[in-house]
Amino acid sequence: xxxxxxxxxxxxxxxxxxxxxxxxxxxxxxxxxxxxxxxxxxxxxxxxxxxxxxxxxxxxxxxxxxxxxxxxxxxxxxxxxxxxxxxxxxxxxxxxxxxxxxxxxxxxxxxxxxxxxxxxxxxxxxxxxxxxxxxxxxxxxxxxxxxxxxxxxxxxxxxxxxxxxxxxxxxxxxxxxxxxxxxxxxxxxxxxxxxxxxxxxxxxxxxxxxxxxxxxxxxxxxxxxxxxxxxxxxxxxxxxxxxxxxxxxxxxxxxxxxxxxxxxxxxxxxxxxxxxxxxxxxxxxxxxxxxxxxxxxxxxxxxxxxxxxxxxxxxxxxxxxxxxxxxxxxxxxxxxxxxxxxxxxxxxxxxxxxxxxxxxxxxxxxxxxxxxxxxxxxxxxxxxx
Amino acid sequence: xxxxxxxxxxxxxxxxxxxxxxxxxxxxxxxxxxxxxxxxxxxxxxxxxxxxx
Numbered sequence: 001x002x003x004x005x006x007x008x009x010x011x012x013x014x015x016x017x018x019x020x021x022x023x024x025x026x027x028x029x030x031x032x033x034x035x036x037x038x039x040x041x042x043x044x045x046x047x048x049x050x051x052x053x054x055x056x057x058x059x060x061x062x063x064x065x066x067x068x069x070x071x072x073x074x075x076x077x078x079x080x081x082x083x084x085x086x087x088x089x090x091x092x093x094x095x096x097x098x099x100x101x102x103x104x105x106x107x108x109x110x111x112x113x114x115x116x117x118x119x120x121x122x123x124x125x126x127x128x129x130x131x132x133x134x135x136x137x138x139x140x141x142x143x144x145x146x147x148x149x150x151x152x153x154x155x156x157x158x159x160x161x162x163x164x165x166x167x168x169x170x171x172x173x174x175x176x177x178x179x180x181x182x183x184x185x186x187x188x189x190x191x192x193x194x195x196x197x198x199x200x201x202x203x204x205x206x207x208x209x210x211x212x213x214x215x216x217x218x219x220x221x222x223x224x225x226x227x228x229x230x231x232x233x234x235x236x237x238x239x240x241x242x243x244x245x246x247x248x249x250x251x252x253x254x255x256x257x258x259x260x261x262x263x264x265x266x267x268x269x270x271x272x273x274x275x276x277x278x279x280x281x282x283x284x285x286x287x288x289x290x291x292x293x294x295x296x297x298x299x300x301x302x303x304x305x306x307x308x309x310x311x312x313x314x315x316x317x318x319x320x321x322x323x324x325x326x327x328x329x330x331x332x333x334x335x336x337x338x339x340x341x342x343x344x345x346x347x348x349x350x351x352x353x354x355x356x357x358x359x360x361x362x363x364x365x366x367x368x369x370x371x372x373x374x375x376x377x378x379x380x381x382x383x384x385x
Numbered sequence: 386x387x388x389x390x391x392x393x394x395x396x397x398x399x400x401x402x403x404x405x406x407x408x409x410x411x412x413x414x415x416x417x418x419x420x421x422x423x424x425x426x427x428x429x430x431x432x433x434x435x436x437x438x
Contacts, residue, residue, distance in 0.1 A: 038437065091419050094397055098419045126415035356399075 015039040023067055024169045033231030034069075034169045043224035044172035045076035047196045051176055052110070052137050052163070054081035059134075060110040061103070063088035063117070068363045069169040070141060073112055083110075093117060097126035100132070107134040112165075114364040115145035123326070133159050141165035141173070143365050144189055144271065146302070151182040166192035166271070168257050170240065172225040174199045175269055182219050189293070191268040192261070199223040201269070202254065203261060208242075216262040216272045220254040222246075227255075260289070279308040281316050284346045288318065290351065294342045295320060298335060299327035303358050306308045306349050307368040309375045319375055320349025323358055330354065392418065404428070410435045 010376070019031040019041050060078045062085045078085040086106050092099040093259035099121060101112070109235070111118070118140055121127070138160050145164065154162055165303035167173035177193025193379035195201045203217040204210060220242060229237040239256065246252045253291040260272040273289020280286075288306045300324040308316040324330045332352055339348045388408040399423075401412050410432055 088389045091423075095417055095419055095422060096414050097417050101418070124414050124417065126413070 015042070016228070018228065022069055022169050024069075032233065032236060035231055036072075036172075036230045037228050040172065040225050040227060041072060041076055041081075043198070044072060045080045047198065047225065048073045048077040048165075048173060049081045051196065052139070054078065054083050054110070055371055056082035058083035058109045059107055060085045061108050061112060062086060063090075063093050063113060065362060067144075069167075069172060070112060070114070070363075072172060073139075073165075090347035095209060096123075097122045100130045101125055103132055103135065104130045109134055110137045110139065111160075112137075112139040112141075113141040114362045115149070116143075116360065118153055119146070120151045122149060123158060127156045132157055134158045138162045139165050141167070142363060146180065146296075147187045147190055150179065150190065151184070151186075154179065154182065164190060164192055166257075167225070167277050168259065170227045170279065171221055171223050171255050171257070174201070174223055174225065175307075177268060187297075187299075189270070191264065191270045193268055195221070196223075197270075199225075200254075203263060214263065215266065216260050218275050219257045219259050219261045219269070221256045221257060222252055226253070241244055279316055279318070281308065281318055284344075286318055287370070291318065291320070291343060291370050292341045294339060295322055295335070295349075297342075298322075298330070298338045300325055300330040302326075303366060305358060305366050305368050305371055307372045307375075311371050318347065318349045319351055319353075319372075321353040321355050321358070321371055322353050404432070406434055 015038040017037060018035050019038045021035050023031045023033050044359050054077055060074055060083055062074035074085050075097050086108060092102050135157055162179040164177040165173050166175045175193045184236055198224040202220040204220055205217050242254045242256055243251045244254060258275045261269045262272055278285060278289040279288060291306040292304045295301055298309055302325045304322045306318055306320045307318050310316050335352060359367040361367045401417055405412055421427055
């Protein structure tokens, strides 16, 4: 028998110590350094490997930039399971036909990406020319996957299972939803699913009281996958980390996600947007995410963004932009009519714009700040109303 | 172009659309690959093979 190798270790380093810092732009614009410990990283690597049953035979796609928390599953869960992680060159992500060929030649079994990358793969990857039977999991997260594209991708990869992975960078992943067959024509947004076994979720109102069953509220989570705090920002820690007695005199820490969710009758959580995306425009409270949901519900809308633009008088007003689904035509008048049927007049974005493409952040999310900045610097036009 | 980060996936699609209109050559999705689009010379060689004038 071989002697155990002697591994040098730092006697002052324990699993609660800092392992890495991920910078997230957040929704407010100032980058925040999210500090993860060895424990939180490993806890998520384990839960992902367990949930999806990764083994040494798996070959995982890895194309998230290092600063994006999708990369932690690609690097840590694969290592934990003894799987192979295949780093996808940037050029392949830009050229979906090359990416599809790479999936085939590398015999990838797990794809994990933002919905936008998977949508490009579906629309431009010439998937019907490739043998992609090696793929057994398609995982996605970071932002909502438009249901009609998800359904089409499921039809194109009939041998794969699909899962929505949800969790802010501060807590890695905390819920998942294994996608069942999606009925044709069912375009309602998909849920974020149910919490992992070792995760407690609470849905609370503005006074931190539990909401009634089926009511939307802010999601608070208690999980071993949680960050230690924000790098050099105790002020942000105080807001994002909420200590509460759990038993006896002992307290534990919950993370305020800032995400609004609702628990459906079947226990699945639905994502209802960001809490801090509520703006007050001319005295009216407007949930920008709710406005986007209504915009996106028009059958011809591919993607939608609603954003607040400052006025000269210090107030804000809501503007909007949409891209149109391939093969559809959409006029602004038709879109306005659709919005007027569901939204109060003050919440209808004006001006509304049809764009060829949405500006995107480095992590592939719609860049609403870039849209707002673009409008702020645009020449002022006479208001026609 | 691809290596320099000049093109993202959306501008690749716009470029393909432009090429199709200018040259009257249909570029099928499976041909929009790194080998064919890595540089201007590569695009030119690809289009020549496809019979563009």
